[in-house]
Amino acid sequence: MPSNAVNPDLQREREKASFNTQEFTYWWLGGKEKYEAKKKLEKLFLNDPELKDELPISYMSPKELYEHSVRKAVIIAKKLRELRADGEDDVDTYTALFGGALGSALIKEGNPMMLHFVMFVPTIMGQGTVEQQIEWLTKAWDCNILGTYAQTELGHGTFLRGLETRAEYDATTQEFVLNTPTISAYKWWPGGMGHTANHAIVVAQLYTKGVFRGLAPFIVQLRDLETHMPMQGIDVGDIGPKIGMKSVNNGYLGLKNVRVPLNNMLMKNQQVLPDGTYVAPKNSVLTYGTMMFVRVALIRDLSQTLAKASTIAMRYSAVRRQSPIDPNKPEPQIIEHTTQQLKVFPQIAKAIIFKITGEHIWNMFNNVSGELEQGNMDRLPEMHALSCCLKAITSADSAAAVEVCRLSCGGHGYMDCSNFPTIYGMTTAVCTYEGENTVMLLQTARYLVKVYAQALSGEPLVPTVQYISDYIKNREFGAFDCTLEQIVHAFQFVAANKVRIAYERMEKHRRQGHEPETAANLVGIELTQAADLHGRAFLAQTAYSGLNELIRQVSPALAAVFQTILELYLLDACLGRMGDLLRFINLTDGDVSKLELRLAECLKRLRPNAVALVDSFDVHDRVLDSALGAADGRVYERIFESVKKNPMNKEPVNKTFHQYLKPFMKANL
Numbered sequence: 001m002p003s004n005a006v007n008p009d010l011q012r013e014r015e016k017a018s019f020n021t022q023e024f025t026y027w028w029l030g031g032k033e034k035y036e037a038k039k040k041l042e043k044l045f046l047n048d049p050e051l052k053d054e055l056p057i058s059y060m061s062p063k064e065l066y067e068h069s070v071r072k073a074v075i076i077a078k079k080l081r082e083l084r085a086d087g088e089d090d091v092d093t094y095t096a097l098f099g100g101a102l103g104s105a106l107i108k109e110g111n112p113m114m115l116h117f118v119m120f121v122p123t124i125m126g127q128g129t130v131e132q133q134i135e136w137l138t139k140a141w142d143c144n145i146l147g148t149y150a151q152t153e154l155g156h157g158t159f160l161r162g163l164e165t166r167a168e169y170d171a172t173t174q175e176f177v178l179n180t181p182t183i184s185a186y187k188w189w190p191g192g193m194g195h196t197a198n199h200a201i202v203v204a205q206l207y208t209k210g211v212f213r214g215l216a217p218f219i220v221q222l223r224d225l226e227t228h229m230p231m232q233g234i235d236v237g238d239i240g241p242k243i244g245m246k247s248v249n250n251g252y253l254g255l256k257n258v259r260v261p262l263n264n265m266l267m268k269n270q271q272v273l274p275d276g277t278y279v280a281p282k283n284s285v286l287t288y289g290t291m292m293f294v295r296v297a298l299i300r301d302l303s304q305t306l307a308k309a310s311t312i313a314m315r316y317s318a319v320r321r322q323s324p325i326d327p328n329k330p331e332p333q334i335i336e337h338t339t340q341q342l343k344v345f346p347q348i349a350k351a352i353i354f355k356i357t358g359e360h361i362w363n364m365f366n367n368v369s370g371e372l373e374q375g376n377m378d379r380l381p382e383m384h385a386l387s388c389c390l391k392a393i394t395s396a397d398s399a400a401a402v403e404v405c406r407l408s409c410g411g412h413g414y415m416d417c418s419n420f421p422t423i424y425g426m427t428t429a430v431c432t433y434e435g436e437n438t439v440m441l442l443q444t445a446r447y448l449v450k451v452y453a454q455a456l457s458g459e460p461l462v463p464t465v466q467y468i469s470d471y472i473k474n475r476e477f478g479a480f481d482c483t484l485e486q487i488v489h490a491f492q493f494v495a496a497n498k499v500r501i502a503y504e505r506m507e508k509h510r511r512q513g514h515e516p517e518t519a520a521n522l523v524g525i526e527l528t529q530a531a532d533l534h535g536r537a538f539l540a541q542t543a544y545s546g547l548n549e550l551i552r553q554v555s556p557a558l559a560a561v562f563q564t565i566l567e568l569y570l571l572d573a574c575l576g577r578m579g580d581l582l583r584f585i586n587l588t589d590g591d592v593s594k595l596e597l598r599l600a601e602c603l604k605r606l607r608p609n610a611v612a613l614v615d616s617f618d619v620h621d622r623v624l625d626s627a628l629g630a631a632d633g634r635v636y637e638r639i640f641e642s643v644k645k646n647p648m649n650k651e652p653v654n655k656t657f658h659q660y661l662k663p664f665m666k667a668n669l
């Protein structure tokens with residue numbers, strides 16, 4: 001095949017499309033303007049030869065990879081500084097550069113300056129006073145200082161009250177004295193902490209006048225601005241190799257009598273006065289803003305990850321031929337195997353549903369943030385609960401989906417050049433950071449059992465949990481008619497039942513004399529299941545209403561594709577939770593058969609449009625970075641190209657032959 005030719009099978013697939021891919025792409029990216037902005041950004045960053053990897057980074061040592069990544073991080077930051085100076089940076093620019101899209105093409109295993117932009121700057125914005133923002137943000141935006149966010153410790157991550165780092169106020173010098181008194185108090189994990197950042201926001205126990213006041217964030221200088229040597233009392237380094245995020249430079253930090261001025265405590269929500277008087281936050285939930293912001297941003301990001309993984313799997317499935325279905329015919333494209341369709345198509349659908357949900361929750365977050373600024377906290381608990389369970393579900397589902405996509409590519413999916421190892425490493429990390437997933441579900445569940453009690457006492461509920469009230473008023477599901485609307489209703493009905501079970505069992509333990517916390521632990525499994533179902537019911541409802549609204553707006557051809565996506569997503573989700581559905585709803589064997597047959601029919605319907613759909617995600621080849629998923633489908637050629645880069649293949653005989661193998665083989669017993 002000539003080097004610029006497209007694989008003919010892939011080309012044929014593209015010609016089968018029944019819809020206009022440009023129309024889809026514009027929608028996917030948020031409109032023509034955003035599409036053009038994306039292209040411009042890609043041109044600016046991807047055409048820069050300094051940002052290309054000649055040698056695949058997997059062949060580098062951790063130290064080489066770090067140095068290579070910092071070099072590129074600086075080029076990226078310089079360009080970003082220029083964009084900012086011209087007023088051409090916006091949220092989308094930062095999302096592209098530090099999320100899983102464009103940024104992953106530039107620094108595949110994660111930017112060592114990422115935490116500066118995604119946590120250091122937002123935390124100052126969210127928790128600093130106006131004066132503190134003026135002081136720190138200019139330096140931070142211009143990267144005159146580089147920061148990270150240090151909360152987790154070797155001994156504690158989830159249980160924040162267990163954090164041991166101490167900040168004691170010394171009124172005589174108007175300084176805080178920071179210490180990590182034990183090994184387990186060492187800060188552990190902050191991105192860029194190892195050797196990149198020279199500042200950190202350190203979360204510590206605050207003591208003033210000898211009294212413990214709670215946790216507070218402090219800006220601490222870690223390294224000298226000229227020499228980059230650690231400041232006095234600072235013990236800092238990299239925590240070593242990890243499953244993924246290999247160039248994020250996650251670090252550790254020990255503090256020994258490190259003094260910072262009074263003004264280095266971020267004081268928007270709580271204050272320490274010069275004499276050590278402590279002014280408590282008016283409302284402790286105000287600090288939730290940054291956490292919610294990051295979680296909501298992650299949900300949007302995960303749809304891009306799924307777009308990436310499903311593009312690789314889908315294109316490969318169109319190019320790869322294996323195992324005749326009809327023994328008298330040639331080997332088909334592997335996508336002809338129905339089981340292959342069931343592996344790949346639902347992941348394409350999930351990318352779309354997560355995108356719709358991500359946008360929806362992003363808008364909701366912006367509304368709630370606006371209300372919070374006005375002092376209205378009414379919708380904060382609902383928003384917090386949703387952001388927690390959706391973060392958990394979308395990250396867990398995305399990690400599982402990436403793995404299914406890898407499996408769908410057989411042995412080649414296991415090769416580094418497929419890019420699945422890196423995509424998986426980056427995705428599964430989301431299950432842990434920004435709130436460990438189980439703990440996130442438990443947070444949501446706490447809200448749900450409260451809501452259940454409110455519903456029982458007849459209080460009105462906010463829209464996203466209204467289904468619980470409906471259930472309490474009518475506990476019969478009625479006949480199941482297999483419509484999509486009813487599948488959404490079924491998810492809500494099951495979620496309401498799961499919340500009821502968790503509530504009732506917890507109440508029972510309470511009546512038996514257990515404290516609320518112990519009772520919650522005893523029903524932890526029921527609670528996480530209730531939160532999981534609540535999130536899935538929300539996803540189903542958002543998919544249903546979001547896609548139906550879209551269907552009314554787009555061309556009939558694209559509307560038909562969206563209809564199939566909606567059906568596929570809901571049927572796959574529903575059949576995947578059949579145990580739960582059968583437990584609470586009177587489904588017959590005939591109903592389940594109907595659902596199964598409809599799913600099979602959906603796969604068939606999506607088949608001609610599957611390649612066009614992933615093409616419409618418009619993921620740049622450099623972002624895919626996959627021999628299996630490139631737009632031209634030259635899979636085998638690209639696998640070979642990558643193998644040729646293997647430094648081990650540069651010499652015909654490795655020295656170990658003479659050193660070890662030959663003496664061993666020639667030696668007599």
Ligand SMILES: Cc1cc2nc3c(=O)[nH]c(=O)nc-3n(C[C@H](O)[C@H](O)[C@H](O)COP(=O)(O)OP(=O)(O)OC[C@H]3O[C@@H](n4cnc5c(N)ncnc54)[C@H](O)[C@@H]3O)c2cc1C
Nearest residue numbers: 149150151152156157158189190191429432433434436438
């Ligand atoms: C790639 C990566 C990057 C990170 N970056 C940063 C960073 O930049 N800055 C930073 O400060 N931190 C960072 N972290 C740390 C991260 O925030 C924590 O790992 C996370 O909060 C979980 O805490 P933990 O590791 O202590 O796990 P633990 O809390 O010890 O969890 C271990 C197990 O115990 C369970 N568990 C814990 N508490 C409960 C409970 N109440 N109920 C039920 N089960 C429970 C969990 O579900 C889990 O199964 C990063 C982590 C990773 C993996």
